Amino acid sequence: MHAAAAEPAFEPLIRLEMEMETFLSDWQHCDYLSSFLARMISHNRTDPVRHANFFSSALNELLEVSFRGGSSGGRIGCTVYRQGELERVKLSFPCPPGQHDFYREAVSKTRKGDAYARYLDAVSTALAPTREIVLLDLAINFEAEISLEEEASSSITLVVDLPLGGIVS
Amino acid sequence: MNIATTLSTPHQAVYDPNSQEFSVAGVIRPRSVDEIAPSLSALRQAIEVARGVLYINVKRLVQMNNTAFHAFSRVILDACRSRSDIRFVVVTSSVVGWTERMFRHLSRIEPQVTVEVYDSKFYPGQSFVEDTSFIPILRTQTKMTWRHERAILPRHGMRPGIHMADICCGIGDFAVLVRKEFQPARIVALDHSRASLAYARNVAADFGIVDIEYSYGDASEMLLEDDQFDLVTCRHSLQIFNQPHVLLKELYRICKPGGRVYITNEKNSHCLGEPRSQSIQWTYNEVAKLFSHFEMDVELGPKSRRFLADAGFEDIRVESFMVTNLDGDPQDFADIITAWENVYAGEMAVKRGDPPEFIERFRQGFRDHIFAALHPKGYAGWPIWAASGRKPL
Numbered sequence: 001m002h003a004a005a006a007e008p009a010f011e012p013l014i015r016l017e018m019e020m021e022t023f024l025s026d027w028q029h030c031d032y033l034s035s036f037l038a039r040m041i042s043h044n045r046t047d048p049v050r051h052a053n054f055f056s057s058a059l060n061e062l063l064e065v066s067f068r069g070g071s072s073g074g075r076i077g078c079t080v081y082r083q084g085e086l087e088r089v090k091l092s093f094p095c096p097p098g099q100h101d102f103y104r105e106a107v108s109k110t111r112k113g114d115a116y117a118r119y120l121d122a123v124s125t126a127l128a129p130t131r132e133i134v135l136l137d138l139a140i141n142f143e144a145e146i147s148l149e150e151e152a153s154s155s156i157t158l159v160v161d162l163p164l165g166g167i168v169s
Numbered sequence: 170m171n172i173a174t175t176l177s178t179p180h181q182a183v184y185d186p187n188s189q190e191f192s193v194a195g196v197i198r199p200r201s202v203d204e205i206a207p208s209l210s211a212l213r214q215a216i217e218v219a220r221g222v223l224y225i226n227v228k229r230l231v232q233m234n235n236t237a238f239h240a241f242s243r244v245i246l247d248a249c250r251s252r253s254d255i256r257f258v259v260v261t262s263s264v265v266g267w268t269e270r271m272f273r274h275l276s277r278i279e280p281q282v283t284v285e286v287y288d289s290k291f292y293p294g295q296s297f298v299e300d301t302s303f304i305p306i307l308r309t310q311t312k313m314t315w316r317h318e319r320a321i322l323p324r325h326g327m328r329p330g331i332h333m334a335d336i337c338c339g340i341g342d343f344a345v346l347v348r349k350e351f352q353p354a355r356i357v358a359l360d361h362s363r364a365s366l367a368y369a370r371n372v373a374a375d376f377g378i379v380d381i382e383y384s385y386g387d388a389s390e391m392l393l394e395d396d397q398f399d400l401v402t403c404r405h406s407l408q409i410f411n412q413p414h415v416l417l418k419e420l421y422r423i424c425k426p427g428g429r430v431y432i433t434n435e436k437n438s439h440c441l442g443e444p445r446s447q448s449i450q451w452t453y454n455e456v457a458k459l460f461s462h463f464e465m466d467v468e469l470g471p472k473s474r475r476f477l478a479d480a481g482f483e484d485i486r487v488e489s490f491m492v493t494n495l496d497g498d499p500q501d502f503a504d505i506i507t508a509w510e511n512v513y514a515g516e517m518a519v520k521r522g523d524p525p526e527f528i529e530r531f532r533q534g535f536r537d538h539i540f541a542a543l544h545p546k547g548y549a550g551w552p553i554w555a556a557s558g559r560k561p562l
Contacts, residue, residue: 027200031232046370049357049384049392050264057232057267060198064234123242124278128202129235137235141270168266 010081010088013041017077020094024072033078034060041080041087051168058142058162059089065131065158066093069102074155085165090149092157103156106132107148110139143167182208184215189222191215194229197237205237209244216248216255223255227272228262228287229390238271249279257282264386304340304368306508309501311342314404314433314553316497317490319350325486325557326429330354331399336388336420337361337406341369344381353400357393359386389415391423399428407476408434411464417480424560430482431557436470442541442549449541449549452534456513462521470554482558494542494549502542502549510535 014037023029038056045051059078066076074094081088095103109115109132119140122133129137138144142162149157180195191212199205216223225245227233233241245257259275261268263286275282327333329352335344338358348356358381360366366383373381386392388406401424407413420430437460440453460467469476470489477485494502514532523531542549 031196031198043382044379047384048382049359049386050266053231053265053392054267060232061235064198064236120274120278123239123274124246126239127243129239133239134235137271141267 008083010083010086013080013082013087015077015079017075020070020074020076021072023076024067024070027067030060030063030067034063037078037080041082045165046169051164054142054164054168055087055162058138058144058160058164061134061138062089062091062158062160065134066091066095069093069099069131070095085163087162087164089160089162090157091160092149092155094155097153100150100153100156102131103148103158106135107146107158110135110144110146116140138162180205180208182211184211186215186218188224189215189219190224190226192226192229193233193241194227194231196232197230198232198234199236202236202240205240209240212241212244213248216244216252219255221254221256223257225257225259227268228260228265228387230262230265230268231392233268233271242275245275245282246279249281253281255281259284260287261285262287262387262390264390264392303508303512304365306505307340308342309504311346313492313496313501313505315343315346317492317553318433318555319346321488321490321555322347322351322431324488325431325555326400326559327351327353327431332397332425333357333400333402334359334393334398334423336391336401336403336416336423338365338369338383340365341372341381341383343402343404344369345373345376345378347402348378348381355382356380357382357384357398359384359388359391359393361385361387389419391419393423395422396425397423399425401428401430402432403430404433405435407432407473408467408469409460409465413466413469413476414480417476421480421482421560426560426562429557429559430477431555432473432477433553433555434469434473435467435551435553437467439552440538440550441552442538443547444544445537445541448534448537450534452531452538455531455534456509459513459517459521463517470552473554473556477556477558480558481561483561484559485556486558487554487556489552489554492551492553494547499542499549502551503539505551506535506538506542506549 016033016037034056037059038052042048042052042055070093076093079090115136119136122129126133135146138160139146145161147159149159180197182193184191197205248255259272259282261272261284269284269286273284276284331353332355333353334357336359338344338360341358344356344358347353363385366385369383401420403420407416410416424430437456438454442449457468474485474487510532514528518528518531538549541547
């Protein structure tokens, strides 16, 4: 007999797609899109205003990662899902094949025991945050669990689970 | 010296030398550090002139990306290393949760940095008005004022389909009544009391109401965006806020151009009753003085016109109404006065250090007001001023 209960499904809330070239044409897109998506998905959270603020903060960092590391051919896609107190962001964007190793490494470092020490060291000494540090920030300050999906060599998908429902309440 | 910087990006960095406080507010999401160079320079200058403790106020920081966080942190941490004589106190808000989470790391790196969460000292009377034992009487108060306000509100911009915000919503009962009577398209209800909001959410859940957006927030520094609402209501709150013009400025900010801000306030010294009018009048004059001691102006009602005009509103409308013992059950009126006696005489006067003989006379006026309310030929009143202004287009 199979006793394990099935994991509750993530419910899709919203999906946004745009040409990467258009996205990369203006840095403000990160701010606009994160604010808009945050407001859209937060309206039925316990505290919609604060949830949107928290979510926008995290999503903006992810969009900035794709802005700094993405390449212009193809489309950027962002889907937000929900499961209970958890929001899952799937952010796909075109990036050169040579960058995949970088993301694999950066994502794996968010789960290592020394993640907090690495983060503190970066805040303490780095002149500007790298994309790796931004992912560490999400893991530490937003309690995010980050993974990677690689379905094509020309793009990458960051999967970020954010337990914001619990944090905001 | 005043160092003020306003950049093209919507954030402000200001140093106040009198309080040695460097404040950063708004949204700071630069692509590169260069974009915020003037603000970073302002912080460096503030550090140069500060002695002892420099406060870094991020209470009104709505968003800050990692680029900006690292840049500001860099300046603070470098100063810790070069200036052993200076301490930094970063003041975050309990409303914007991520700021405390991010800035607390600085204190792990440098012991010269401490992080404080600004919360309970929101305004001086907060502890009195957030007392959960007060909740039943707040419900009764709303029930009694609603009889008047349901007729008044349409003259101040209330109509079906609008987007509205009820700021300082307390236990949220006004929002529920408005939703039922006027069917606005959106209601945001904000308060700074977690206990009141929890109560409001429970009541809403019990009635199957899911479309009122209850939010925890500081009314003087809201996360709500500019120009959002057709009508912003703020009832009985300017009078218990030590800086009503600051609150009004925020109400103005979130109101749409052409929309209205509606406020209600009292003039407590005008509470009245017959018989025993003199005792009643003496006590309510003392109520006004007592609140004044705690930096609250419960005489604000008739000043509403001036406050609205000074805040930049136009088409200002002011009216008053009297809640009386003849509005429904006189016992409801009496229950309100009993609650006032318990808080004003039983807690606030005691906290002010008033002698027992004063408190006894103070209590007698409330008891006489109750006597008037319940007397078969008596009359007891509680006057309230309702006012609104339109935000210019």
